Amino acid sequence: MSAFNQFLMQLINGLNIGSIYALIALGYTMVYGIAKLINFAHGDIIMVGAYISLVLLGTGLPWWLVCLLTIIACAVLGVVMEKVAYKPLRKASRISLLITAIGISYLLENLFQLIFTANPKPYPGFITLPPIVLGSITISSNYYITFIVSVTLMIILNLFVQKTNMGKAMRAVSEDEGAARLMGINVDTTISLTFAIGSALAAIAGILYSNCYSPINPTMGSLPGIKAFIAAVLGGIGSIPGAVLGAFILGMVEAMTKAYISSQFLDSIVFTILILMLILKPAGILGRNVKEKV
Amino acid sequence: MLKVENLYVRYGMIEAIKGISFEVNDGEIVTLIGANGAGKTTTMHTISGLLKPASGAVLLDGTDITKVPSHKIVSMGLAQVPERRRVFAEQTVEENLDLGAFTRKDKDGIKKDMEEVYELFPRLKERRTQLAGTLSGGEQQMLAMGRALMAKPRIMLLDEPSMGLSPLLVNEIFRIIKDINQRGTTVLLVEQNAKMALAIASRAYVLETGKITLEGTGEELARSEQVRKAYLGG
Known part of the structure; x- marks a missing residue:
């Protein structure tokens, strides 16, 4: 394979992993924007989505119904998580919320370990289409399906947030919760909706991720979850376009590092980027500098 | 239209509002004047449901709205222009x-x-x-x-609309408040700028450290010795 073709392959790899990170990062950033909470259990929704879809596939349901039911189940899980664990703490300090989030993350991982054991389970690549052949490179369907689905969802999400009344309400709550209440916006409903959308996107990420990288295990969500969190911080946490941008940058960096530097140093390079970003531009690439009121 | 009865509001141990009562009738402009920290914004937030009172009632057309969530109060006909916009x-x-x-x-x-x-x-x-x-x-x-x-809204609450604006703009804003009122919206106005507020108000109340100490028509209060000394600069 020529050097150029190899570079193209890495580009495609980067776009693939970048789109998975983007789907997850959107949930992080939206929840942070609305509830000012880093939901560290968000990554585990990917794992929950993977297992639910695996079980459903075993029942012989058609693939689209499996996807739909998985998405619904994860959205419900997200809403329940918020109502049970985070809502009672809404007036508590941020550190309490953070600790609770980490607790939920462990709860989900251990719960699934109890049900499915810690042994990796093979995941059937059930969404397949013919590969695309471009000259001497062949792109398998996993790659382009992930990319197309993610980009489509991002466009829909952006339209929803920019154009619909509920989207405007979400942006209003994220800017000023009190003023949003004065507009007649039900803040609780808006927060629930945000968790539902974020978790639904994570469910889709879980299916797409497992479809590419079988087998699955109960802690599979934590690393992509943390990477997506880094992507959200990189782009500017709270910003939707920022999360997408950060995710694709991170995906590219990962693919290129793996190919040209070292796959062993991959994670340390990614975390170095996070640290540098936090030192040099803590608000992120597209983040706003929030002025604290004196 | 709006009636506040014996309202108490606390922040933890601190009692910010200590049993105030006042009312706003259909078509009026009523103003609540007082210094910084008198409890004006607390009163406004309690009426619009952002704060819950310790006791007392806020009646909108006779219905107590202290238990109604804030997002439902808007559709009952009450809108607020919050402090600092x-x-x-x-x-x-x-x-x-x-x-x-x-x-x-x-x-x-x-x-x-x-x-x-x-x-x-x-x-x-x-x-x-x-x-x-x-x-x-x-x-x-x-x-x-x-x-x-x-x-x-049938009644509009305005919290310090003159804050941070040039005198020329303040005049403009107050002219518009009067205009809004004349088009049929009842107004409850909270102000530190007592002079302007009293000039357009049908009735007024003076709020001091959580209590109402004086009430009357806008004109009466503008002439009152106490108000002149404390709020109108002599």
Whole structure:
């Protein structure tokens, strides 16, 4: 394979992993924007989505119904998580919320370990289409399906947030919760909706991720979850376009590092980027500098 | 229309409002004047449901609304222009106005009212696609008022609309408040600028450290020795 073709392959790899990170990062950033909470259990929704879809596939349901039911189940899980664990703490300090989030993350991982054991389970690549052949490179369907689905969802999400009344309400709550209440916006409903959308996107990420990288295990969500969190911080946490941008940058960096530097140093390079970003531009690439009121 | 009865509000151990009662009748402009920290904003937030009182009642057309969640109070006909305007800085002028009409479903009515708001504040129309955060203080005040009007309220609460504005703009804002009132909206106005507030008010109350110490018509209070000394600079 020529050097150029190899570079193209890495580009495609980067776009693939970048789109998975983007789907997850959107949930992080939206929840942070609305509830000012880093939901560290968000990554585990990917794992929950993977297992639910695996079980459903075993029942012989058609693939689209499996996807739909998985998405619904994860959205419900997200809403329940918020109502049970985070809502009672809404007036508590941020550190309490953070600790609770980490607790939920462990709860989900251990719960699934109890049900499915810690042994990796093979995941059937059930969404397949013919590969695309471009000259001497062949792109398998996993790659382009992930990319197309993610980009489509991002466009829909952006339209929803920019154009619909509920989207405007979400942006209003994220800017000023009190003023949003004065507009007649039900803040609780808006927060629930945000968790539902974020978790639904994570469910889709879980299916797409497992479809590419079988087998699955109960802690599979934590690393992509943390990477997506880094992507959200990189782009500017709270910003939707920022999360997408950060995710694709991170995906590219990962693919290129793996190919040209070292796959062993991959994670340390990614975390170095996070640290540098936090030192040099803590608000992120597209983040706003929030002025604290004196 | 609005009646506050023996209201007590606490922040933890601190009693901010100590049993105040006042009322606003249909079509009136009533003002609550007082110094910083007297409890004016606390009163406003309690009426619109952002704060829950320790005891007492807030009656809107005879119904106690202290237990009603704040987002439902808007559709009962009460809108508030909050202190420091609190426009949604990252949304456009038009989006802010849309948010004001969030509880309404009558698309045609909303459109008509938006035209009316633009008529009242031509500056907002010029800047309809601009982000609200880029507006000047006076324009933001106009937007906050326009946004409240979009809820089509029967009673409008204004919290310190003159804050941080030039005297010329203050005059303009008060002229518009009078105008809004004459078009049929009842007004409850909270102000530190006692002179301007008393000039347009039908009735007024003086709030001092959580208690109402004086009440009367706007004219009476403007002439009262106590008010002149404390709030009108002699």
